[in-house]
Amino acid sequence: xxxxxxxxxxxxxxxxxxxxxxxxxxxxxxxxxxxxxxxxxxxxxxxxxxxxxxxxxxxxxxxxxxxxxxxxxxxxxxxxxxxxxxxxxxxxxxxxxxxxxxxxxxxxxxxxxxxxxxxxxxxxxxxxxxxxxxxxxxxxxxxxxxxxxxxxxxxxxxxxxxxxxxxxxxxxxxxxxxxxxxxxxxxxxxxxxxxxxxxxxxxxxxxxxxxxxxxxxxxxxxxxxxxxxxxxxxxxxxxxxxxxxxxxxxxxxxxxxxxxxxxxxxxxxxxxxxxxxxxxxxxxxxxxxxxxxxxxxxxxxxxxxxxxxxxxxxxxxxxxxxxxxxxxxxxxxxxxxxxxxxxxxxxxxxxxxxxxxxxxxxxxxxxxxxxxxxxxxxxxxxxxxxxxxxxxxxxxxxxxxxxxxxxxxxxxxxxxxxxxxxxxxxxxxxxxxxxxxxxxxxxxxxxxxxxxxxxxxxxxxxxxxxxxxxxxxxxxxxxxxxxxxxxxxxxxxxxxxxxxxxxxxxxxxxxxxxxxxxxxxxxxxxxxxxxxxxxxxxxxxxxxxxxxxxxxxxxxxxxxxxxxxxxxxxxxxxxxxxxxxxxxxxxxxxxxxxxxxxxxxxxxxxxxxxxxxxxxxxxxxxxxxxxxxxxxxxxxxxxxxxxxxxxxxxxxxxxxxxxxxxxxxxxxxxxxxxxxxxxxxxxxxxxxxxxxxxxxxxxxxxxxxxxxxxxxxxxxxxxxxxxxxxxxxxxxxxxxxxxxxxxxxxxxxxxxxxxxxxxxxxxxxxxxxxxxxxxxxxxxxxxxxxxxxxxxxxxxxxxxxxxxxxxxx
RNA sequence: GCGGAUAUGGCGGAACUGGCAGACGCGCAGGACUUAGAAUCCUGUGGGAGACCGUGCAGGUUCGAUUCCUGUUAUCCGCACCA
Numbered sequence: 001x002x003x004x005x006x007x008x009x010x011x012x013x014x015x016x017x018x019x020x021x022x023x024x025x026x027x028x029x030x031x032x033x034x035x036x037x038x039x040x041x042x043x044x045x046x047x048x049x050x051x052x053x054x055x056x057x058x059x060x061x062x063x064x065x066x067x068x069x070x071x072x073x074x075x076x077x078x079x080x081x082x083x084x085x086x087x088x089x090x091x092x093x094x095x096x097x098x099x100x101x102x103x104x105x106x107x108x109x110x111x112x113x114x115x116x117x118x119x120x121x122x123x124x125x126x127x128x129x130x131x132x133x134x135x136x137x138x139x140x141x142x143x144x145x146x147x148x149x150x151x152x153x154x155x156x157x158x159x160x161x162x163x164x165x166x167x168x169x170x171x172x173x174x175x176x177x178x179x180x181x182x183x184x185x186x187x188x189x190x191x192x193x194x195x196x197x198x199x200x201x202x203x204x205x206x207x208x209x210x211x212x213x214x215x216x217x218x219x220x221x222x223x224x225x226x227x228x229x230x231x232x233x234x235x236x237x238x239x240x241x242x243x244x245x246x247x248x249x250x251x252x253x254x255x256x257x258x259x260x261x262x263x264x265x266x267x268x269x270x271x272x273x274x275x276x277x278x279x280x281x282x283x284x285x286x287x288x289x290x291x292x293x294x295x296x297x298x299x300x301x302x303x304x305x306x307x308x309x310x311x312x313x314x315x316x317x318x319x320x321x322x323x324x325x326x327x328x329x330x331x332x333x334x335x336x337x338x339x340x341x342x343x344x345x346x347x348x349x350x351x352x353x354x355x356x357x358x359x360x361x362x363x364x365x366x367x368x369x370x371x372x373x374x375x376x377x378x379x380x381x382x383x384x385x386x387x388x389x390x391x392x393x394x395x396x397x398x399x400x401x402x403x404x405x406x407x408x409x410x411x412x413x414x415x416x417x418x419x420x421x422x423x424x425x426x427x428x429x430x431x432x433x434x435x436x437x438x439x440x441x442x443x444x445x446x447x448x449x450x451x452x453x454x455x456x457x458x459x460x461x462x463x464x465x466x467x468x469x470x471x472x473x474x475x476x477x478x479x480x481x482x483x484x485x486x487x488x489x490x491x492x493x494x495x496x497x498x499x500x501x502x503x504x505x506x507x508x509x510x511x512x513x514x515x516x517x518x519x520x521x522x523x524x525x526x527x528x529x530x531x532x533x534x535x536x537x538x539x540x541x542x543x544x545x546x547x548x549x550x551x552x553x554x555x556x557x558x559x560x561x562x563x564x565x566x567x568x569x570x571x572x573x574x575x576x577x578x579x580x581x582x583x584x585x586x587x588x589x590x591x592x593x594x595x596x597x598x599x600x601x602x603x604x605x606x607x608x609x610x611x612x613x614x615x616x617x618x619x620x621x622x623x624x625x626x627x628x629x630x631x632x633x634x635x636x637x638x639x640x641x642x643x644x645x646x647x648x649x650x651x652x653x654x655x656x657x658x659x660x661x662x663x664x665x666x667x668x669x670x671x672x673x674x675x676x677x678x679x680x681x682x683x684x685x686x687x688x689x690x691x692x693x694x695x696x697x698x699x700x701x702x703x704x705x706x707x708x709x710x711x712x713x714x715x716x717x718x719x720x721x722x723x724x725x726x727x728x729x730x731x732x733x734x735x736x737x738x739x740x741x742x743x744x745x746x747x748x749x750x751x752x753x754x755x756x757x758x759x760x761x762x763x764x765x766x767x768x769x770x771x772x773x774x775x776x777x778x779x780x781x782x783x784x785x786x787x788x789x790x791x792x793x794x795x796x797x798x799x800x801x802x803x804x805x806x807x808x809x
Numbered sequence: 810g811c812g813g814a815u816a817u818g819g820c821g822g823a824a825c826u827g828g829c830a831g832a833c834g835c836g837c838a839g840g841a842c843u844u845a846g847a848a849u850c851c852u853g854u855g856g857g858a859g860a861c862c863g864u865g866c867a868g869g870u871u872c873g874a875u876u877c878c879u880g881u882u883a884u885c886c887g888c889a890c891c892a
Binding site: 679 | 810811812813814815820821822823824825828829832833834835836849872873886887888890891892
């Protein structure tokens with residue numbers, strides 16, 4: 001078959017017939033399949049795109065044949081750093097390169113032959129999209145979920161931009177890998193922490209990989225404990241520590257403040273001042289990068305000040321150390337060396353007292369002891385278990401107003417400002433009189449100007465563009481300037497799935513009724529690397545929009561699948577520097593897109609991925625050849641002779657129904673490799689039947705028809721061609737998926753293994769209807785079994801129907 | 810360091826709830842067709858001559874373990890002192 005010719009032909013026909021456009025009339029049967037949209041960085045699709053989109057499209061086609069109305073949109077996450085970096089390097093404007101790249105990618109995506117509904121395409125860099133990204137910002141602002149604060153942020157000196165904590169990898173910029181330093185800037189934040197608890201709770205109800213749920217759970221990092229108030233000796237100042245081990249409060253021998261803690265300056269004694277100031281300075285300079293270091297020795301400095309332990313009135317020295325983070329909890333910890341590894345090391349180094357207050361149940365006297373046990377040296381609480389003591393101590397402190405129960409989250413607010421050009425401008429105007437004023441909704445979009453000097457020099461590129469910056473205050477009408485920053489691209493991608501079903505709506509971001517009908521996404525497929533960022537942000541935005549009344553659902557993605565990673569032939573991640581990059585184009589040119597897609601489905605476990613291997617792709621070409629041959633052969637049989645339904649027909653019919661059952665189940669579960677394995681077996685079975693002299697042609701034609709239908713989702717153009725050769729006028733994708741006949745799966749005779757002391761010794765044939773007693777009888781009277789038994793006493797016989805018989809002697 | 814995942818023939822990978830390990834394919838070997846080769850088709854293919862041995866390693870539970878439990882090693886991914 002001339003794959004390339006038929007692929008072109010059917011793609012044109014499908015497009016003409018609008019086969020892939022969502023039909024609103026059938027919204028009750030809707031099924032929203034979404035693949036993560038692509039970043040238009042390079043002109044060509046890489047294997048990763050194919051691996052994400054090809055097999056998932058087959059899943060969508062399978063669902064379509066199962067009677068669902070499929071909505072499978074496609075678009076581009078078009079803002080972002082790479083286009084801007086490319087522009088800095090080449091001088092080509094990000095808008096020009098991006099639009100060109102999108103066009104090229106659209107073409108190759110079409111050549112893939114997927115069921116993308118292009119009538120709802122999204123490009124996040126177009127004003128008709130980012131207008132609504134800005135609208136989203138304004139809604140969050142109105143709701144108090146967007147706010148500004150000065151914060152020490154990660155600054156990438158190479159990209160000249162601020163990075164979110166999540167984008168800093170081992171102290172390095174996620175994209176360019178240069179070392180990240182600290183800098184103070186006033187930034188916009190989204191208050192995702194308001195939703196920490198709900199984001200955590202919501203995970204339980206999601207059909208997501210457990211691994212991903214665990215990662216999000218970890219990221220949110222809920223920690224249940226309490227706060228304890230420590231007053232300074234002088235009685236003037238006080239601070240709270242957060243602890244999960246309130247039970248060990250009698251063992252406190254010192255407390256530690258984060259060096260950045262505001263109290264540090266105030267309480268440090270004159271004598272200690274030089275040391276403390278030096279330490280604070282050093283910490284500020286090297287902070288995160290140094291703090292990330294693995295084998296770093298714990299350091300700290302005594303402030304000279306003391307506070308009072310509220311439970312026993314003891315004087316406790318106050319230290320500072322960089323192992324305490326100002327951004328987590330209260331920025332202070334209590335040091336209990338006897339029951340915490342870090343505190344133990346710290347106390348030993350600085351010769352601080354170590355007091356045991358928990359006795360372990362195992363009787364070991366080693367310190368530090370971090371396990372649970374029974375309290376000692378804790379006055380009234382002695383004898384309580386740790387858990388009882390935690391409650392009792394915090395309750396008692398709460399009564400005295402010196403502490404109480406407290407839950408902490410590791411999750412931090414989402415920093416959305418970027419000092420970058422290629423992004424959606426933040427819709428805020430700064431007025432000297434009125435402060436930060438949101439742009440009125442009717443003035444959206446705040447358009448990104450084209451003529452801008454975007455070469456990095458530490459200032460936002462937009463800040464250098466006067467025509468953009470200078471404007472009037474929407475409140476007082478006086479002179480004002482625009483916010484020079486743009487939004488993190490994760491903001492664009494945190495709501496795109498809401499826009500797709502109503503992508504051409506110019507009056508609102510989406511119609512609420514439409515959104516409520518079309519969402520949530522029924523199957524979302526994309527890389528696991530987005531587990532904690534994109535997937536968490538999208539959930540947050542969805543929940544926030546629900547609270548504002550724009551949506552009636554809480555979760556954007558009901559069911560999630562991560563495809564694996566296709567590695568280079570050498571088993572390493574594909575990269576230009578390694579020279580192990582596989583180009584889909586070469587294979588598609590040689591074999592066509594169906595064969596390439598099918599190989600991706602067959603050669604790997606979908607969620608695992610693995611190293612690329614050339615050999616297998618030929619086998620798929622061979623397989624499709626075999627399918628074509630048998631289909632045309634059988635189609636050519638003129639006499640529709642119906643012979644009796646004998647043993648051979650029953651046999652083939654069994655394989656046929658077993659195949660339908662297995663392939664159906666496997667497609668549903670994204671187990672594409674096994675689905676194709678079953679189809680290969682089925683083809684072999686038909687070939688075998690075809691060698692018979694006398695054939696039931698009508699039956700055989702039915703078998704072949706099912707074969708084409710089953711293979712259609714996996715090789716769409718190929719199957720469509722065969723389907724039309726078979727004389728069908730309607731598209732194969734408008735035909736129902738085959739169903740199986742349970743009765744055909746009941747075999748007259750089943751082969752069972754007979755084990756002797758759990759070792760297989762013989763095979764027996766039993767009637768399909770036989771019960772356990774009959775099976776046992778047949779097994780024990782079998783010639784080979786008797787021989788193997790050799791007259792030994794049978795103790796027990798275990799019969800597992802349909803599987804085996806185990807005779808214990 | 811913590812958390813998660815994975816480990817099965819020469820290779821990619823199967824095995825539903827604890828029930829015949831290695832489906833399907835690649836590769837390899839032999840055969841058919843052919844002047845010859847390619848292509849195609851057929852047969853065989855975990856190891857061992859054999860009884861038997863085999864799912865990273867060492868134990869355990871069970872009539873029975875790739876599957877469950879305990880310990881351990883290696884690799885990959887995520888997080889980075891979270892109080």
